[in-house]
């Protein structure tokens with residue numbers, strides 16, 4: 313057979329599986345995108361000839377390295393870390409760093425692949441990358457986290473840079489960890505550049521970066537509802553997670569008049585029938601960021617709230633849902649339960665929280681369903697704005713950044729509509745729209761470069 317990607321979808325997926333054994337998350341992410349792209353490129357010879365889809369689904373490089381550090385007892389600990397640089401066709405690699413025991417090369421490859429499309433959708437010049445380690449920051453002292461971050465950056469600094477690859481935070485990596493990593497980068501290189509985003513405001517960070525992902529996912533939900541003449545106000549909202557994305561999604565939904573009734577972590581979910589007020593959300597932020605506690609403590613603090621151990625919140629009746637914890641946290645049955653309970657809108661704050669079966673349930677039910685690569689792009693968009701501010705050595709005002717975030721989310725929504733039309737239906741296919749719009753931008757840049 314000639315060396316082209318003129319194989320059918322199944323043949324292509326089989327090839328991806330064969331080349332990436334033991335990497336189910338990566339295969340899942342590629343499958344979800346390929347299902348839409350195959351149709352789109354069917355009659356576009358240039359993409360086939362240049363093997364564009366095959367090339368995007370093969371990271372530019374995967375860097376794997378050892379990270380040694382010393383714990384408070386003086387014991388030596390050994391961790392594995394990676395940086396996956398997926399594609400830099402439209403800008404420097406850009407994507408977060410995750411610290412969680414579940415981190416594997418497969419997880420980071422799926423995240424870097426998704427990031428490539430997401431970053432293209434923002435309209436900003438950023439390629440796709442992702443990094444992380446199986447280090448578990450839970451229960452570690454500040455000193456232990458600092459020594460780990462310093463050791464990680466002592467290796468990672470060779471591969472990143474303001475015009476090369478600009479990491480940010482993700483699960484387990486917030487302001488504290490970014491500070492330690494930035495400090496070590498600066499110390500080694502003697503350069504003060506925007507090599508990381510999500511930095512503290514005192515040393516080059518951008519206003520609203522912390523809020524941007526959760527707020528952006530809520531704005532995307534609002535944009536989708538508007539197409540049907542509906543709004544967030546007056547609706548019951550179920551949210552998973554209780555970290556950065558979840559708490560800020562809860563905050564914005566509440567501000568817009570929604571009634572948020574759940575938050576969760578890996579041990580279970582809290583249900584508050586009275587709804588989360590700003591005061592309660594601030595309490596959760598403090599619990600997570602300062603006291604580093606568990607969401608179960610919420611039920612002890614607030615009367616009427618219940619903690620459901622070992623469960624996800626998808627069984628709680630709602631009209632709107634925002635999965636904001638982690639990948640594959642919403643399965644086919646959960647999607648059926650949500651639809652059965654009358655859910656009309658799902659906006660993914662997390663990356664790939666819905667498994668492939670769940671995606672098909674939402675698509676078939678024709679509810680308003682926004683995939684993470686579109687809905688949670690607000691975070692990386694403001695990271696892109698942080699890069700611009702760092703390059704120009706200026707800081708923009710909060711109102712300006714709020715406006716830009718709203719505009720960027722509206723722009724992503726429009727791009728999804730452009731390619732996500734469903735014949736005979738009022739409800740667009742946002743998954744298809746996001747996949748094609750993101751793909752097209754990266755693919756056209758790759759075509760311009762020839763075979764590289």
Ligand code: NDP
Nearest residue numbers: 482483484525553554555556557577578637638662663691
């Ligand atoms: P945080 O570390 O701040 O919070 C993560 C939350 O998810 C915690 O409540 C955590 O609970 C829960 N969680 C993590 N892993 C699991 C698991 N295996 N099962 C159940 N719950 C879990 O991370 P973020 O809020 O930053 O990230 C959440 C999601 O949003 C991720 O998918 C991330 O990739 C995505 N995202 C984040 C962006 C950002 O700007 N931060 C940008 C775009 C996407 P516990 O404490 O028990 O682990």
